[in-house]
Amino acid sequence: MPEKPEFSFRQTLHMRRNFIGKSCKLHFEAAPLKISRASRQYLYDDTGQEYLDCINNTSHVGHCHPHVVGAGQEQMAKLCCSSGFLNEQASLYAKHLVSTLPESLCVCFFLSSGSEANDLALRLAASFTKKKDVLCFDGAYHGNLATLVEISPIRYKRLGTAHQQKEWVHIAPTPNTFRGKFDASSENPGLLYANETIKVIEKAHRNGREIGAFISEHVISASGMVVPPENYFSIIYRYVREQGGICIADEVQCGLGRCGEQYWGFQLHNVVPDIVTIGKPIGNGYPLAAVITTKEIADSLGDFSSTFGGNPVACAVGRAVLEVIDNEKLVSSAKNVGKCLKDGFKAIQHKHPMMGDVRGVGMLIGVELVMDKESMKPAKEAAEILTYKMKERKIILGFEGKDKNVIVLSPPLCFTTDNARSVVQNFSEVLTNIETEAASVGLTSLDNVGSNNSDNVTIDVITDQPTISIHAFSDEDDEEDEESAAKRARYEEVD
Template sequence: MPEKPEFSFRQTLHMRRNFIGRSCKLHFEAAPLKIVRASRQYLYDDTGQEYLDCINNTSHVGHCHPHVVGVGQEQMAKLCSSSGFLNEQTTMYAKHLISTLPESLCVCFFLSSGSEANDLALRLAAAYTKKKDVICLDGAYHGNLGTLVEISPVRYKKIGSAHQPREWVHVAPTPNTFRGKFDAKTENPGLLYANELIKVFQKAYQDGRQIGAFISEPVISASGMVIPPENYFPCIYRYVREQGAICIADEVQCGLGRCGEQFWGFQLHNVVPDIVTIGKPVGNGYPLAAVITTKEIADSLMDFTSTFGGNPVACAIGRAVLEVIENEKLVSSAKNVGKCLKDGFKAIQPKHPMIGDVRGVGMLIGVELVMDKESKKPAREAAEILIYKMKERKIIMGTEGKDKNVIVLSPPLCFTTDNARYVVQHFSEVLANIESEAASVGLTNLDEVGSTNVPLDVITDEPSISIHALSDEDDEEDEESSAAKRARYEEVD
């Protein structure tokens, strides 16, 4: 039986609506969840219901990992202070983190959030180049601080004409080969998109502006897990540096092995940035972030302090996260499980007229929903309905992209291939029902709607899992079933 909470669901919701800012949105705002505990890739609400977490990349190595929790508890019992004192945890963590990066990236600054890290990256770029202006992408999101809102068009565009971009911010097209100016059928789209960014440079110079930095995620998550095409980043990085500017890689979403192929997202594109920023996943939920850069760039900033950045508890936890990634081979797991997810969605794509695109790498997957594949009109309402219907089936998903029509998956790296197949099968059944409803009112072609029973043995040698294996029809559970839903880490040393 679940523990009796101090406040009921209604009391908690009432207090939130009274005491928390209205702009602080909840997942599933129309029917929010009260989550009281978590373990590995599972969340548990106040009634004891278990949910499969497909979006919580903050808990990078899994919710409440015992090694991470144990190390944090041990260090907190010894010392938890501001970062102005010499301590081994900070230096050992910096050394371990740097060992995962190219040789040129050898100096760390520690902070408490990805937003702080990106803000510091802009300060470092301006200090080193003596130029404040920045180029970002039109689908970008880099954080909540004032400077970062200005380089996050995907957020400030919601404000509409009331927001005027700052003169020091220059926006280039997102290299999206599904919905952008140059699609995947275009010859060398990476070079063509790079040329678009070069035009932004040239326009800035004509206006008397000097560019100091180019910032981008290696996988553009806020645009719906857009993977820039081949040759894009090598061309951009080369040109940026020729103009005396530097390159910033925002690895908050895609770093630390999430991309599967490599430990860092920029390595997928065969480039080395001048500054790397990382945030929430490095502490597995504990506030920790870092900026890693070259010695020359680091030395250009004469003064920097962060009260909590680099404190011994945060750095002990950061070290523990790196140890778990290595010991549990989570980079390899991200590659294999991510392939299962992506292959599964691609296998069902022909059966679903609303699946316009499936993209991603490792444990960063985006499924873009459209009203029809010819017009590519964004199916925003269908996407919203789908994530609520998946929630009813105890699977948590989210949406991203300018039109919020891209279903995104970025689960903890302990996600399994069984989880992946289970998610795809439920997704297919739910989407088929939505498509049938849409067809009944003439919004899509009924002839194109596939069967709701999609066998996934097309992507695996293992037999297909029944979509009713974890039915939510029954609220009553026997004692054995309840015991199986206890903390999934109990057997881990």
């Protein structure tokens, strides 16, 4: 039985609406959840209902992991904040963290959020190169501080017509081989996209601007888990450096083994950045972030201090997270479970006219929904409805991308193959109903909807893995009133 809450759901919601800014959106705004506790990959609401959490990458090794919680509790009972004094936890954590990175990345700065980390990275770049200008992707999101909003073009539309791109910001096309200028069938799309980016840099030079830093994720999460094509980053890293700039890897979303193949996202592309930024997952929910760079770049900054960055509790928690990743072999798990999840979606893709693309690496998966595979028109409403219907089945998904039509999954790394199978099967059943409804009202022509629903889809990923059986379900389950449709939530990035 769940503990009796101090305040009812209605009272809690009423206080939130009165005392918290309305721009701070809730997931599922039309029917929000009151989450009272969490464990591993599960959330529990105020009635005790269990939900499978497929989006909370902040709780990197699992909600309330006992080793992480214990480390934090033990250190908090000794010493919490000792800004400006020597403490063992910070030194030990820095040593462990740099041991996971290439040898050149050997100096740490500790902060409290990914936004702070990216802001410091820009300061370091400007200090070292003596150039302020920044190159970023048009589908990028790097944080919510003022400087970072300017290099997060995917947010420009929300800033309104008054927003003007700053002269020090230069925007390259996101190398998206599904919806971009060059698709996967193009010959060497990595080179083609790199040439487009080089044109942006050359235009800046003609206008008297010099690029000081190129900042990027290596799996572009805000664009809907876009994985840039082979060779792209190696070409651009080389060109930016030839022009006197440096390269920043934003690993907030894809670092610490989430990509499965390697510990860091940039390693998937065989490049070594000059600065790495990390946030969110390294504290497993506790405020902690880091910037790691070369000694030369670190020494170029005259002075830096952070009251809470590197405090002993945060560093004890950070050390515990790294220990759990190693001890529980979570990098390998991310690779295997992520393959199960991605291959599961690919196995059902041909049965669903609205499944335009399945992409990602490790435990970063995106499924792009379209009205039909010929027009590729983004199915924004379908993505939103699908997340609500999956919530009814006690599975929490998110949606991202420029058109908010990409279903995204970035769960805690303790996610299992059983979890993956459950998600794929329920996803398929819900999407079948949505496709049928869309066809019935003439929104799209989906002649083959449900035509193969009696078949079994085998996901031959892990030994002895059972098949997924796909079944249609009642149209009655998909009724939605006008008020709910108008108030559906938008998932926002948060630090």
